[in-house]
Amino acid sequence: MAKRETTKDKILNAAETLFAEHGFEQTSLRQITSEAGVNLASVNYHFGSKKALIQAVMARYLEVFMPALQGQFELLALQPSINSRQVFDCFREPLRQLASVRKHGPTYFLSLLGFAYAEIQGHLRRYIMTHFGEVMQLLQAMMHRANPNLSPVDMFWRLHFVLGTLVFTQVSGPALREIAAADFGESVRADQIIDKLIPFVAGGVDAAMV
Amino acid sequence: MAKRETTKDKILNAAETLFAEHGFEQTSLRQITSEAGVNLASVNYHFGSKKALIQAVMARYLEVFMPALQGQFELLALQPSINSRQVFDCFREPLRQLASVRKHGPTYFLSLLGFAYAEIQGHLRRYIMTHFGEVMQLLQAMMHRANPNLSPVDMFWRLHFVLGTLVFTQVSGPALREIAAADFGESVRADQIIDKLIPFVAGGVDAAMV
Protein backbone atom coordinates (compact mmCIF):
# COMPACT_ATOMS: atom_id res chain seq x y z
CA MET A 1 0.00 0.00 0.00
CA ALA A 2 2.87 2.37 0.84
CA LYS A 3 0.82 5.29 2.09
CA ARG A 4 1.52 8.55 0.33
CA GLU A 5 4.34 10.66 1.76
CA THR A 6 2.88 12.93 4.40
CA THR A 7 3.45 16.68 4.47
CA LYS A 8 5.44 16.37 7.66
CA ASP A 9 7.82 13.90 6.01
CA LYS A 10 8.10 15.98 2.86
CA ILE A 11 9.22 18.90 5.00
CA LEU A 12 11.68 16.78 6.99
CA ASN A 13 13.27 15.34 3.88
CA ALA A 14 13.59 18.64 2.05
CA ALA A 15 14.84 20.40 5.16
CA GLU A 16 17.44 17.73 5.83
CA THR A 17 18.92 17.93 2.35
CA LEU A 18 19.06 21.72 2.32
CA PHE A 19 20.39 21.92 5.87
CA ALA A 20 23.13 19.43 5.08
CA GLU A 21 24.14 21.33 1.97
CA HIS A 22 23.99 24.92 3.13
CA GLY A 23 23.64 24.96 6.89
CA PHE A 24 20.73 25.82 9.12
CA GLU A 25 20.81 29.59 9.12
CA GLN A 26 21.56 29.81 5.44
CA THR A 27 18.46 27.78 4.61
CA SER A 28 15.15 29.65 4.71
CA LEU A 29 11.76 28.13 5.37
CA ARG A 30 10.69 29.34 1.95
CA GLN A 31 13.43 27.29 0.30
CA ILE A 32 12.38 24.26 2.28
CA THR A 33 8.66 24.50 1.59
CA SER A 34 9.31 25.30 -2.05
CA GLU A 35 11.56 22.26 -2.42
CA ALA A 36 9.05 20.09 -0.56
CA GLY A 37 6.13 21.41 -2.60
CA VAL A 38 4.11 22.40 0.44
CA ASN A 39 2.78 25.63 1.85
CA LEU A 40 5.07 27.94 3.80
CA ALA A 41 2.85 27.97 6.86
CA SER A 42 2.87 24.21 7.21
CA VAL A 43 6.28 24.25 8.87
CA ASN A 44 5.00 26.28 11.76
CA TYR A 45 1.81 24.25 11.81
CA HIS A 46 3.52 20.88 12.05
CA PHE A 47 6.67 21.77 13.95
CA GLY A 48 5.92 25.04 15.70
CA SER A 49 9.08 26.87 14.70
CA LYS A 50 12.22 26.62 12.62
CA LYS A 51 14.24 25.71 15.69
CA ALA A 52 11.89 22.81 16.40
CA LEU A 53 12.23 21.66 12.79
CA ILE A 54 16.00 21.65 13.10
CA GLN A 55 15.73 19.59 16.26
CA ALA A 56 13.37 17.13 14.56
CA VAL A 57 15.79 16.68 11.67
CA MET A 58 18.67 16.00 14.04
CA ALA A 59 16.63 13.71 16.28
CA ARG A 60 15.71 11.42 13.39
CA TYR A 61 19.39 10.54 13.01
CA LEU A 62 20.56 10.75 16.59
CA GLU A 63 17.93 8.27 17.73
CA VAL A 64 19.37 5.70 15.35
CA PHE A 65 23.02 6.61 15.66
CA MET A 66 23.44 6.94 19.40
CA PRO A 67 22.08 3.52 20.47
CA ALA A 68 24.17 1.87 17.75
CA LEU A 69 27.26 3.71 18.97
CA GLN A 70 26.50 2.66 22.52
CA GLY A 71 26.34 -0.95 21.36
CA GLN A 72 29.77 -0.65 19.79
CA PHE A 73 31.24 0.84 22.94
CA GLU A 74 29.78 -1.89 25.11
CA LEU A 75 31.28 -4.48 22.82
CA LEU A 76 34.68 -2.83 22.92
CA ALA A 77 34.49 -2.49 26.69
CA LEU A 78 34.72 -6.29 26.96
CA GLN A 79 38.23 -6.23 25.55
CA PRO A 80 41.05 -6.46 28.06
CA SER A 81 42.93 -3.53 26.56
CA ILE A 82 41.82 -0.64 24.37
CA ASN A 83 43.54 1.91 22.17
CA SER A 84 42.33 5.19 20.69
CA ARG A 85 42.11 3.84 17.20
CA GLN A 86 39.65 1.17 18.32
CA VAL A 87 37.50 3.78 20.02
CA PHE A 88 37.20 5.87 16.88
CA ASP A 89 36.60 2.82 14.76
CA CYS A 90 33.47 2.32 16.85
CA PHE A 91 31.88 5.17 14.89
CA ARG A 92 32.15 3.44 11.53
CA GLU A 93 29.35 0.89 11.72
CA PRO A 94 26.73 3.14 13.36
CA LEU A 95 27.52 5.74 10.75
CA ARG A 96 27.14 3.23 7.95
CA GLN A 97 23.79 2.13 9.31
CA LEU A 98 22.38 5.61 8.77
CA ALA A 99 22.02 4.68 5.13
CA SER A 100 18.84 2.95 6.23
CA VAL A 101 17.37 6.25 7.36
CA ARG A 102 18.01 7.98 4.06
CA LYS A 103 19.94 7.33 0.88
CA HIS A 104 22.84 9.62 1.79
CA GLY A 105 22.24 9.33 5.51
CA PRO A 106 25.86 8.92 6.65
CA THR A 107 27.05 11.96 4.70
CA TYR A 108 24.05 14.07 5.61
CA PHE A 109 24.33 13.26 9.29
CA LEU A 110 27.96 14.29 9.56
CA SER A 111 27.29 17.47 7.65
CA LEU A 112 24.31 18.29 9.84
CA LEU A 113 26.37 17.61 12.93
CA GLY A 114 29.02 19.95 11.63
CA PHE A 115 26.67 22.80 10.95
CA ALA A 116 24.86 22.23 14.22
CA TYR A 117 28.06 22.53 16.15
CA ALA A 118 29.32 25.48 14.17
CA GLU A 119 26.13 27.51 14.19
CA ILE A 120 24.22 26.66 17.32
CA GLN A 121 26.96 25.33 19.54
CA GLY A 122 25.26 25.55 22.90
CA HIS A 123 21.93 24.09 21.93
CA LEU A 124 23.22 20.94 20.30
CA ARG A 125 25.68 20.26 23.08
CA ARG A 126 22.93 20.55 25.64
CA TYR A 127 20.54 18.41 23.61
CA ILE A 128 23.08 15.62 23.16
CA MET A 129 24.15 15.71 26.78
CA THR A 130 20.60 15.50 28.13
CA HIS A 131 19.33 12.90 25.67
CA PHE A 132 22.40 10.77 25.16
CA GLY A 133 24.47 11.48 28.24
CA GLU A 134 25.06 7.79 28.84
CA VAL A 135 26.73 7.32 25.46
CA MET A 136 28.93 10.35 25.98
CA GLN A 137 30.06 9.06 29.36
CA LEU A 138 30.86 5.72 27.78
CA LEU A 139 32.97 7.51 25.18
CA GLN A 140 34.86 9.33 27.89
CA ALA A 141 35.40 6.09 29.78
CA MET A 142 36.66 4.33 26.66
CA MET A 143 39.05 7.16 25.90
CA HIS A 144 40.38 7.09 29.42
CA ARG A 145 41.03 3.36 29.23
CA ALA A 146 42.80 3.87 25.92
CA ASN A 147 44.94 6.68 27.32
CA PRO A 148 45.11 6.41 31.10
CA ASN A 149 48.20 8.61 31.25
CA LEU A 150 46.34 11.63 29.89
CA SER A 151 44.79 13.91 32.51
CA PRO A 152 40.97 14.34 32.37
CA VAL A 153 41.24 17.98 31.40
CA ASP A 154 43.70 17.26 28.61
CA MET A 155 41.44 14.49 27.37
CA PHE A 156 38.54 16.92 27.44
CA TRP A 157 40.40 19.30 25.18
CA ARG A 158 41.56 16.62 22.80
CA LEU A 159 38.09 15.19 22.40
CA HIS A 160 36.85 18.59 21.42
CA PHE A 161 39.73 18.99 19.01
CA VAL A 162 38.54 15.74 17.46
CA LEU A 163 35.02 17.05 17.23
CA GLY A 164 36.31 20.23 15.67
CA THR A 165 38.20 18.34 13.02
CA LEU A 166 35.14 16.30 12.18
CA VAL A 167 32.85 19.28 12.08
CA PHE A 168 35.07 21.40 9.93
CA THR A 169 35.81 18.62 7.52
CA GLN A 170 32.16 18.01 6.88
CA VAL A 171 31.18 21.65 6.62
CA SER A 172 33.89 22.50 4.15
CA GLY A 173 33.96 18.98 2.76
CA PRO A 174 32.52 19.64 -0.70
CA ALA A 175 34.89 22.54 -1.35
CA LEU A 176 37.90 20.56 -0.15
CA ARG A 177 37.00 17.49 -2.19
CA GLU A 178 36.75 19.70 -5.23
CA ILE A 179 40.20 21.19 -4.65
CA ALA A 180 41.71 17.79 -3.94
CA ALA A 181 40.23 16.40 -7.12
CA ALA A 182 41.54 19.33 -9.17
CA ASP A 183 45.02 19.41 -7.64
CA PHE A 184 45.71 15.72 -7.25
CA GLY A 185 43.36 14.12 -9.72
CA GLU A 186 42.15 11.93 -6.91
CA SER A 187 38.44 12.25 -6.23
CA VAL A 188 37.39 11.18 -2.77
CA ARG A 189 33.83 10.17 -2.02
CA ALA A 190 32.28 12.00 0.91
CA ASP A 191 31.95 8.83 2.95
CA GLN A 192 35.62 8.01 2.41
CA ILE A 193 36.92 11.08 4.16
CA ILE A 194 36.37 9.37 7.47
CA ASP A 195 39.02 6.84 6.46
CA LYS A 196 41.52 9.69 6.28
CA LEU A 197 40.14 11.31 9.40
CA ILE A 198 40.31 8.44 11.86
CA PRO A 199 44.09 7.85 11.74
CA PHE A 200 44.62 11.58 12.13
CA VAL A 201 42.49 12.05 15.21
CA ALA A 202 43.75 8.85 16.79
CA GLY A 203 47.30 10.07 16.31
CA GLY A 204 46.40 13.41 17.80
CA VAL A 205 44.77 11.96 20.86
CA ASP A 206 47.69 9.62 21.46
CA ALA A 207 50.33 12.33 21.07
CA ALA A 208 52.63 13.00 24.00
CA MET A 209 51.66 16.05 26.03
CA VAL A 210 54.68 18.31 26.07
CA MET B 1 51.01 64.25 18.67
CA ALA B 2 48.92 61.06 18.33
CA LYS B 3 46.31 62.32 15.91
CA ARG B 4 42.77 61.63 16.93
CA GLU B 5 41.39 58.22 15.97
CA THR B 6 39.85 58.50 12.53
CA THR B 7 36.36 57.26 11.71
CA LYS B 8 37.77 54.54 9.52
CA ASP B 9 39.88 53.22 12.40
CA LYS B 10 37.00 53.44 14.86
CA ILE B 11 34.96 51.26 12.54
CA LEU B 12 37.80 48.78 12.04
CA ASN B 13 38.41 48.41 15.77
CA ALA B 14 34.76 48.02 16.71
CA ALA B 15 34.12 45.64 13.84
CA GLU B 16 37.11 43.51 14.72
CA THR B 17 36.05 43.04 18.33
CA LEU B 18 32.45 42.22 17.45
CA PHE B 19 33.43 39.95 14.58
CA ALA B 20 35.84 38.03 16.81
CA GLU B 21 33.22 37.60 19.50
CA HIS B 22 30.12 36.76 17.49
CA GLY B 23 31.18 36.03 13.93
CA PHE B 24 30.73 37.99 10.75
CA GLU B 25 27.16 37.24 9.81
CA GLN B 26 25.93 37.51 13.36
CA THR B 27 27.30 41.04 13.63
CA SER B 28 25.24 43.79 12.02
CA LEU B 29 26.53 47.08 10.71
CA ARG B 30 24.28 48.82 13.21
CA GLN B 31 26.01 47.06 16.10
CA ILE B 32 29.38 48.05 14.70
CA THR B 33 28.59 51.71 14.08
CA SER B 34 26.85 51.98 17.42
CA GLU B 35 29.85 50.51 19.23
CA ALA B 36 32.19 52.75 17.26
CA GLY B 37 30.08 55.84 17.85
CA VAL B 38 29.82 56.71 14.18
CA ASN B 39 27.03 56.97 11.68
CA LEU B 40 25.62 53.85 10.07
CA ALA B 41 26.27 55.04 6.53
CA SER B 42 29.96 55.63 7.16
CA VAL B 43 30.74 51.94 6.72
CA ASN B 44 29.52 51.99 3.17
CA TYR B 45 31.15 55.37 2.60
CA HIS B 46 34.61 54.29 3.78
CA PHE B 47 34.62 50.62 2.84
CA GLY B 48 31.95 50.25 0.18
CA SER B 49 30.23 47.22 1.65
CA LYS B 50 30.16 44.89 4.61
CA LYS B 51 32.12 42.30 2.69
CA ALA B 52 34.87 44.84 2.01
CA LEU B 53 34.93 45.75 5.70
CA ILE B 54 35.40 42.10 6.64
CA GLN B 55 38.27 41.87 4.18
CA ALA B 56 39.87 45.02 5.59
CA VAL B 57 39.68 43.64 9.13
CA MET B 58 41.33 40.40 8.07
CA ALA B 59 43.96 42.13 5.94
CA ARG B 60 45.18 44.21 8.87
CA TYR B 61 46.27 41.02 10.63
CA LEU B 62 47.27 38.89 7.67
CA GLU B 63 49.69 41.53 6.43
CA VAL B 64 51.57 41.31 9.72
CA PHE B 65 51.16 37.63 10.37
CA MET B 66 52.03 36.14 7.01
CA PRO B 67 55.44 37.79 6.48
CA ALA B 68 56.40 36.88 10.05
CA LEU B 69 55.37 33.28 9.44
CA GLN B 70 57.36 33.24 6.23
CA GLY B 71 60.41 34.40 8.17
CA GLN B 72 60.03 31.52 10.62
CA PHE B 73 59.70 29.02 7.81
CA GLU B 74 62.79 30.32 6.07
CA LEU B 75 64.71 30.01 9.30
CA LEU B 76 63.55 26.46 9.85
CA ALA B 77 64.35 25.55 6.25
CA LEU B 78 68.04 25.99 7.04
CA GLN B 79 67.94 23.04 9.43
CA PRO B 80 69.22 19.73 8.07
CA SER B 81 66.15 17.81 9.29
CA ILE B 82 62.67 18.91 10.22
CA ASN B 83 59.74 17.38 12.11
CA SER B 84 56.06 18.33 12.23
CA ARG B 85 56.26 19.73 15.70
CA GLN B 86 58.87 22.26 14.61
CA VAL B 87 56.69 23.34 11.69
CA PHE B 88 53.73 24.07 13.94
CA ASP B 89 55.92 25.80 16.48
CA CYS B 90 56.70 28.28 13.71
CA PHE B 91 53.24 29.77 14.26
CA ARG B 92 53.89 30.75 17.87
CA GLU B 93 56.06 33.82 17.44
CA PRO B 94 54.14 35.42 14.54
CA LEU B 95 50.97 34.90 16.53
CA ARG B 96 52.48 36.49 19.60
CA GLN B 97 53.59 39.50 17.56
CA LEU B 98 49.96 40.31 16.71
CA ALA B 99 49.72 41.84 20.17
CA SER B 100 51.40 44.86 18.59
CA VAL B 101 48.46 45.31 16.22
CA ARG B 102 45.90 45.29 19.00
CA LYS B 103 45.73 44.46 22.70
CA HIS B 104 44.14 41.04 22.22
CA GLY B 105 45.46 40.63 18.71
CA PRO B 106 46.55 36.98 18.92
CA THR B 107 43.22 35.84 20.30
CA TYR B 108 41.17 38.02 17.97
CA PHE B 109 43.07 36.88 14.92
CA LEU B 110 42.53 33.19 15.56
CA SER B 111 38.88 33.77 16.28
CA LEU B 112 38.45 35.82 13.12
CA LEU B 113 40.23 33.16 11.13
CA GLY B 114 37.87 30.58 12.56
CA PHE B 115 34.74 32.47 11.69
CA ALA B 116 36.09 33.39 8.30
CA TYR B 117 36.68 29.78 7.46
CA ALA B 118 33.42 28.58 8.90
CA GLU B 119 31.19 31.23 7.36
CA ILE B 120 32.75 32.35 4.11
CA GLN B 121 34.94 29.40 3.26
CA GLY B 122 35.65 30.03 -0.36
CA HIS B 123 36.42 33.72 -0.16
CA LEU B 124 39.04 33.52 2.56
CA ARG B 125 40.77 30.59 0.97
CA ARG B 126 40.99 32.40 -2.32
CA TYR B 127 42.17 35.61 -0.69
CA ILE B 128 44.94 33.86 1.23
CA MET B 129 46.05 31.84 -1.76
CA THR B 130 46.28 34.85 -4.07
CA HIS B 131 47.88 37.23 -1.57
CA PHE B 132 50.06 34.87 0.43
CA GLY B 133 50.54 31.95 -1.90
CA GLU B 134 54.29 31.93 -1.32
CA VAL B 135 53.87 31.35 2.42
CA MET B 136 51.39 28.56 1.87
CA GLN B 137 53.77 26.84 -0.55
CA LEU B 138 56.54 27.14 2.02
CA LEU B 139 54.28 25.52 4.59
CA GLN B 140 53.57 22.65 2.25
CA ALA B 141 57.28 22.24 1.52
CA MET B 142 58.12 22.23 5.22
CA MET B 143 55.45 19.64 5.95
CA HIS B 144 56.71 17.47 3.14
CA ARG B 145 60.25 17.58 4.47
CA ALA B 146 58.94 16.69 7.93
CA ASN B 147 56.90 13.80 6.58
CA PRO B 148 58.33 12.68 3.24
CA ASN B 149 56.58 9.33 3.49
CA LEU B 150 53.12 10.91 3.35
CA SER B 151 51.63 11.31 -0.12
CA PRO B 152 50.81 14.87 -1.26
CA VAL B 153 47.08 14.24 -1.26
CA ASP B 154 47.15 12.76 2.24
CA MET B 155 49.19 15.73 3.41
CA PHE B 156 46.62 18.03 1.85
CA TRP B 157 43.84 16.44 3.85
CA ARG B 158 45.76 16.42 7.08
CA LEU B 159 46.68 20.07 6.76
CA HIS B 160 43.02 20.89 6.39
CA PHE B 161 42.20 18.73 9.38
CA VAL B 162 44.68 20.86 11.29
CA LEU B 163 43.03 24.00 10.07
CA GLY B 164 39.66 22.61 11.08
CA THR B 165 40.83 21.87 14.57
CA LEU B 166 42.23 25.36 14.93
CA VAL B 167 39.14 27.01 13.54
CA PHE B 168 36.69 25.09 15.63
CA THR B 169 38.66 25.54 18.79
CA GLN B 170 38.69 29.27 18.41
CA VAL B 171 35.08 29.61 17.40
CA SER B 172 33.79 27.54 20.27
CA GLY B 173 36.72 28.49 22.49
CA PRO B 174 34.89 30.66 25.03
CA ALA B 175 32.19 28.05 25.61
CA LEU B 176 34.72 25.24 25.93
CA ARG B 177 36.95 27.20 28.31
CA GLU B 178 33.91 27.85 30.45
CA ILE B 179 33.00 24.16 30.61
CA ALA B 180 36.58 23.15 31.30
CA ALA B 181 36.81 25.66 34.12
CA ALA B 182 33.53 24.44 35.63
CA ASP B 183 34.24 20.71 35.28
CA PHE B 184 37.92 20.62 36.09
CA GLY B 185 38.48 23.82 38.03
CA GLU B 186 41.28 24.60 35.63
CA SER B 187 40.85 27.88 33.81
CA VAL B 188 42.80 28.14 30.59
CA ARG B 189 43.63 31.48 29.07
CA ALA B 190 42.62 31.87 25.45
CA ASP B 191 46.21 32.20 24.32
CA GLN B 192 47.18 29.03 26.18
CA ILE B 193 44.92 26.76 24.17
CA ILE B 194 47.48 26.71 21.41
CA ASP B 195 49.83 24.92 23.82
CA LYS B 196 47.31 22.09 24.00
CA LEU B 197 46.59 22.27 20.30
CA ILE B 198 50.08 21.98 18.86
CA PRO B 199 50.95 18.54 20.28
CA PHE B 200 47.59 17.27 19.11
CA VAL B 201 47.88 18.38 15.51
CA ALA B 202 51.53 17.35 15.29
CA GLY B 203 50.55 13.89 16.51
CA GLY B 204 47.75 13.74 13.98
CA VAL B 205 49.92 14.74 11.06
CA ASP B 206 52.59 12.24 12.01
CA ALA B 207 50.16 9.35 12.44
CA ALA B 208 50.65 6.30 10.28
CA MET B 209 48.28 6.14 7.30
CA VAL B 210 46.47 2.81 7.54
Next chain:
DNA sequence: GTATATTTTAAACATTCGTTTTAATTTAGA
Protein backbone atom coordinates in the same frame (compact mmCIF):
# COMPACT_ATOMS: atom_id res chain seq x y z
C1' DG C 1 38.05 84.32 2.93
C1' DT C 2 35.89 81.99 -0.36
C1' DA C 3 35.08 78.04 -3.16
C1' DT C 4 35.68 73.29 -3.56
C1' DA C 5 36.00 68.77 -2.01
C1' DT C 6 35.43 65.62 1.67
C1' DT C 7 32.99 63.73 5.31
C1' DT C 8 29.05 63.14 8.43
C1' DT C 9 24.23 62.82 9.26
C1' DA C 10 19.32 61.44 9.22
C1' DA C 11 16.02 59.27 6.71
C1' DA C 12 14.22 56.14 3.73
C1' DC C 13 14.60 52.10 0.58
C1' DA C 14 14.29 47.48 -0.81
C1' DT C 15 14.79 42.72 0.70
C1' DT C 16 14.50 38.94 3.40
C1' DC C 17 13.21 36.45 7.20
C1' DG C 18 10.20 33.68 10.68
C1' DT C 19 5.78 33.93 12.20
C1' DT C 20 0.75 34.78 12.56
C1' DT C 21 -3.83 35.27 10.90
C1' DT C 22 -7.96 34.08 8.67
C1' DA C 23 -10.45 31.61 5.49
C1' DA C 24 -10.91 27.58 2.50
C1' DT C 25 -10.48 22.81 2.05
C1' DT C 26 -9.94 18.13 3.25
C1' DT C 27 -10.37 14.35 6.45
C1' DA C 28 -12.48 11.50 10.03
C1' DG C 29 -16.08 10.08 13.39
C1' DA C 30 -20.87 9.38 14.78
Next chain:
DNA sequence: TCTAAATTAAAACGAATGTTTAAAATATAC
Protein backbone atom coordinates in the same frame (compact mmCIF):
# COMPACT_ATOMS: atom_id res chain seq x y z
C1' DT D 1 -24.54 11.98 5.45
C1' DC D 2 -23.69 15.47 8.49
C1' DT D 3 -20.71 17.66 11.66
C1' DA D 4 -16.51 18.69 13.87
C1' DA D 5 -11.79 18.42 13.76
C1' DA D 6 -7.52 18.59 11.23
C1' DT D 7 -5.00 20.30 7.52
C1' DT D 8 -3.81 23.39 3.70
C1' DA D 9 -3.74 27.87 1.50
C1' DA D 10 -2.98 32.87 0.57
C1' DA D 11 -1.87 36.96 2.49
C1' DA D 12 -0.07 40.07 5.52
C1' DC D 13 2.71 41.33 9.72
C1' DG D 14 6.57 43.00 12.19
C1' DA D 15 11.24 43.04 12.69
C1' DA D 16 15.88 43.09 10.99
C1' DT D 17 19.27 43.54 7.49
C1' DG D 18 22.67 45.97 3.98
C1' DT D 19 22.46 49.78 1.08
C1' DT D 20 21.37 54.30 -1.02
C1' DT D 21 20.03 59.09 -1.09
C1' DA D 22 20.28 63.86 -0.40
C1' DA D 23 21.13 67.50 2.61
C1' DA D 24 24.05 69.40 6.30
C1' DA D 25 28.50 70.01 8.28
C1' DT D 26 33.32 70.07 8.09
C1' DA D 27 37.82 70.27 6.28
C1' DT D 28 40.99 71.57 2.51
C1' DA D 29 43.10 74.30 -1.13
C1' DC D 30 43.81 78.52 -3.46
